[in-house]
Amino acid sequence: MYKIVKKEQISERVVALTIEAPLIARSSRPGNFIIFRVGEMGERIPVTCANTWPDEGLIEVIIQAAGVSTWKITHLNVGDEITDIVGPLGKPTEIKKYGTVVCIGGGVGIAELFPSIKGMKEAGNKVIAILGARTKDLIFMDDMIGEVADETIIMTDDGTMGQKGVVTLGLEQVIEREPVDLVICVGPAIMMKFVALTTEKHKIPTLASLNSIMVDGTGMCGACRVTVGGETKFVCVDGPEFDAHQVDFDELMMRLRAFKSIEEQKNREANLDFSRR
Amino acid sequence: MNVDYELVKEWRKAAWRADLRNQLKTKERMAIPRAVMPTQEGKTRAHNNEEVALGISRETAMVEAKRCIDCAKPTCMEGCPVAINIPTFIKNIERGDFKEAIDVIHETSSLPGVCGRVCPQERQCEARCIHTKSGDPAVAIGFLERFVADWEREQITAGKIPATQICADKKGIKVAVVGSGPAGLACASDLAKMGYTVTVFEALHELGGVLRYGIPEFRLPNEIVDFEIDKMKKMGIDFHTNVIVGKTLSYEDLVEQGFKAIFVGSGAGLPRFMGIPGENFIGIMSSNEYLTRVNLMHANTPGADTPIYHSKRVAVIGGGNTAMDAVRTALRLGAEHAMIVYRRSEEEMPARREEIEHAKEEGVDFMNLYNPIEYLADESGHVTTMRLQHMRLGEPDEGGRRRPVPIEGDIIEVEVDEVIVSIGVQPNPIIPTHFEGLQISNHGTIEVDEEKHQSRLSDVFAGGDIVRGGATVILAMGDGRTAAAGMNTYLMDL
Numbered sequence A: 001m002y003k004i005v006k007k008e009q010i011s012e013r014v015v016a017l018t019i020e021a022p023l024i025a026r027s028s029r030p031g032n033f034i035i036f037r038v039g040e041m042g043e044r045i046p047v048t049c050a051n052t053w054p055d056e057g058l059i060e061v062i063i064q065a066a067g068v069s070t071w072k073i074t075h076l077n078v079g080d081e082i083t084d085i086v087g088p089l090g091k092p093t094e095i096k097k098y099g100t101v102v103c104i105g106g107g108v109g110i111a112e113l114f115p116s117i118k119g120m121k122e123a124g125n126k127v128i129a130i131l132g133a134r135t136k137d138l139i140f141m142d143d144m145i146g147e148v149a150d151e152t153i154i155m156t157d158d159g160t161m162g163q164k165g166v167v168t169l170g171l172e173q174v175i176e177r178e179p180v181d182l183v184i185c186v187g188p189a190i191m192m193k194f195v196a197l198t199t200e201k202h203k204i205p206t207l208a209s210l211n212s213i214m215v216d217g218t219g220m221c222g223a224c225r226v227t228v229g230g231e232t233k234f235v236c237v238d239g240p241e242f243d244a245h246q247v248d249f250d251e252l253m254m255r256l257r258a259f260k261s262i263e264e265q266k267n268r269e270a271n272l273d274f275s276r277r
Numbered sequence B: 001m002n003v004d005y006e007l008v009k010e011w012r013k014a015a016w017r018a019d020l021r022n023q024l025k026t027k028e029r030m031a032i033p034r035a036v037m038p039t040q041e042g043k044t045r046a047h048n049n050e051e052v053a054l055g056i057s058r059e060t061a062m063v064e065a066k067r068c069i070d071c072a073k074p075t076c077m078e079g080c081p082v083a084i085n086i087p088t089f090i091k092n093i094e095r096g097d098f099k100e101a102i103d104v105i106h107e108t109s110s111l112p113g114v115c116g117r118v119c120p121q122e123r124q125c126e127a128r129c130i131h132t133k134s135g136d137p138a139v140a141i142g143f144l145e146r147f148v149a150d151w152e153r154e155q156i157t158a159g160k161i162p163a164t165q166i167c168a169d170k171k172g173i174k175v176a177v178v179g180s181g182p183a184g185l186a187c188a189s190d191l192a193k194m195g196y197t198v199t200v201f202e203a204l205h206e207l208g209g210v211l212r213y214g215i216p217e218f219r220l221p222n223e224i225v226d227f228e229i230d231k232m233k234k235m236g237i238d239f240h241t242n243v244i245v246g247k248t249l250s251y252e253d254l255v256e257q258g259f260k261a262i263f264v265g266s267g268a269g270l271p272r273f274m275g276i277p278g279e280n281f282i283g284i285m286s287s288n289e290y291l292t293r294v295n296l297m298h299a300n301t302p303g304a305d306t307p308i309y310h311s312k313r314v315a316v317i318g319g320g321n322t323a324m325d326a327v328r329t330a331l332r333l334g335a336e337h338a339m340i341v342y343r344r345s346e347e348e349m350p351a352r353r354e355e356i357e358h359a360k361e362e363g364v365d366f367m368n369l370y371n372p373i374e375y376l377a378d379e380s381g382h383v384t385t386m387r388l389q390h391m392r393l394g395e396p397d398e399g400g401r402r403r404p405v406p407i408e409g410d411i412i413e414v415e416v417d418e419v420i421v422s423i424g425v426q427p428n429p430i431i432p433t434h435f436e437g438l439q440i441s442n443h444g445t446i447e448v449d450e451e452k453h454q455s456r457l458s459d460v461f462a463g464g465d466i467v468r469g470g471a472t473v474i475l476a477m478g479d480g481r482t483a484a485a486g487m488n489t490y491l492m493d494l
Helices: A022-027 A068-074 A109-122 A142-148 A167-177 A189-201 A249-256 A260-269 B005-013 B015-023 B026-031 B058-067 B086-094 B098-106 B112-118 B141-157 B182-193 B222-234 B251-256 B287-296 B321-332 B353-362 B430-434 B473-493
Strands: A002-009 A014-020 A033-037 A045-047 A049-053 A058-064 A084-089 A100-106 A126-133 A151-156 A182-186 A206-209 A225-228 A231-234 A241-243 B174-178 B197-201 B238-240 B259-264 B284-286 B313-317 B337-342 B365-368 B370-377 B383-396 B402-415 B418-421 B460-462
Touching: A014 A068, A022 A049, A022 A058, A022 A084, A033 A058, A045 A068, A049 A109, A058 A068, A058 A109, A068 A260, A100 A109, A100 A167, A100 A189, A109 A126, A109 A142, A109 A182, A126 A142, A126 A167, A142 A151, A151 A167, A167 A189, A182 A189, A189 A206, A189 A249, A225 A241, A225 A249, B005 B015, B005 B086, B015 B086, B026 B058, B058 B086, B058 B141, B086 B098, B086 B141, B098 B112, B098 B141, B112 B141, B112 B222, B112 B473, B141 B222, B174 B182, B182 B197, B182 B222, B182 B259, B182 B473, B222 B238, B251 B259, B259 B473, B284 B287, B287 B321, B287 B418, B313 B321, B321 B337, B321 B353, B321 B418, B337 B370, B370 B402, B383 B418, B460 B473
Parallel strands: A100 A126, A100 A182, A126 A151, A182 A206, B174 B197, B174 B259, B197 B238, B259 B460, B284 B418, B313 B337, B313 B418, B337 B365
Antiparallel strands: A002 A014, A014 A058, A033 A045, A033 A084, A049 A058, A206 A241, A225 A231, B370 B383, B383 B402
16 A cells, blocks of 8 residues: 655646655656556556655655546545555656757646656756646646756647647747757647657657556556557557657557547546546 | 376375275276266356356265276376376375365465366376276366365365464575466465565566466456465465566665575566557457456456446457457357457367367357458447458478468458457566576577576576466466475575
């Protein structure tokens, strides 16, 4: 069991949880992820750590309620225990000096990007962070990211914070102004697809951290398979980061809808309404 | 497995054994018909998750035990990968001493309740039974093993006999076991009996490996796996779930924590796909994913959060035990039409005979000599159709099985709404890629010496599917036991 020691409500549906998980806090690297399970009938859900404190044995996750399992974990409180957490899973990001690195986060992807932003900065890169969300309330960790990154660009669909528009608009501005050596993106598949299309035009190497459906997360089942460069890969062991220009994003988006009707039915049964995005 | 016939001779000399032998003539013993395993009726059980085979009664077991003629050279033991002292346990059943019978099995096997249910006896112990030489059905060794294991479990559960496992005095030496599948459990229990302080690390949230996530409830009830693991906990074995050795804890971490030797039984979990067009459509998944969702995540139970499809037309690609488990699970999830698609003929199917028969009785359709070449889907990406290539059998391959050859132009389309791919597994790459200094084969397996199951890293031993690729529960257990003995030799020589 893994105890929650701190909880912060970021917006109506987004919470930050600090959890006791000493072995994971010690071994987790940027790019890795974990899988949690709440309750004996709970499902296994992947999420990326936003932060780790090895000395205190703590990890932080930022989770948006979007279905039954994420609703359950966002409604746990300080002192409650999470039934299972396993990790670190996946291959870590290759942190080294590239030059100028643009890190793009969308929605909760912002939090998941934080370890890479920190790692890339510590490795001596110039780091430009681009944070995107639908509205102001869904932008978070911007102060922490602002302290680490050389520059932070905020984009909101409704213009309530930073510039009005999508992340690719911010990205285009950076590309026009200076050379970029690497782009890393984490967020909804559709966002990553458009980041990839943008950087492909400019031949900028781009990594996307894919968010496919997973069960075990250790390479045992292939639920998370994606097509990369024409080959089938397992996101949990071969990824989660891949060369974004090689990823079949349309297939990924199709596969993410695999259980949509069952999930909607489960939400209705639990009286949860996630129709408003 | 090698058999110590001198020891067998000693056992056989016992006065009670000689008396038993004199009670019936060999001819009379040979004339007794083989016991029949009672099962739930096919059509009924296809819709429930209860165990299919119901076990034999005490009376049936004692009659079946009489069929064993107590050979001077019991070749059945050679057919058992852990060389259970088969005649001695069977003769104890014949004389009604079930406690002694199970104790004899425990000397060499840690999971009799499991093996009595899932071993392919027709290719192991029973294949070498003397009866088969005259064309008669073998003594039902598997049924008898299961009978005494179940007897013991009932006695212990009812508090009539204590669950004792004799452990040697603690040596104060820590050893680690990676993976809680059959190989790891067998290794851990042997090491605990020898007096080592054993910690088992498991990556999933439940213990048992394939016994938990793979083999379904209707073939191996979870309560049997739980019972065996509880016994091991009582022996003082420490179990840690949610720990992935190689990731959560490195090899160096284990050494630093004082583990003097490590057994790796991390299995062959990585599923193979065929790489044909459309294989990534929705509704196509590996048998590992399908069975894990049901067996480990309880997706078939109301109130479980993990989703699963309850499809009407389900095809399972493959002919092994896992394919049979998947197709029979599909029936239990409500499939009206469940199909096995296998590229060879039924004769070449690697699944246990019993499982093939059970699947047929339950109404599974067998499409032999067909091989999928492409899948088609609707506009949402959900599979609707499989295109199957008709095959014929050609010349035998290196393994001696006749090779399937496509019949040019003979392609059919079959409607499906779910496809389960069950064409085999590869070794899990986590330990091979994270432990530096291991020798890894081209197939991704860890190379070990045959005698001790020791790897190139002298304190790392390995066994089961991580060494063999996809094999059987009993072979994994045999490896676990060999490795435990090998570790003991290594540690005593340090």
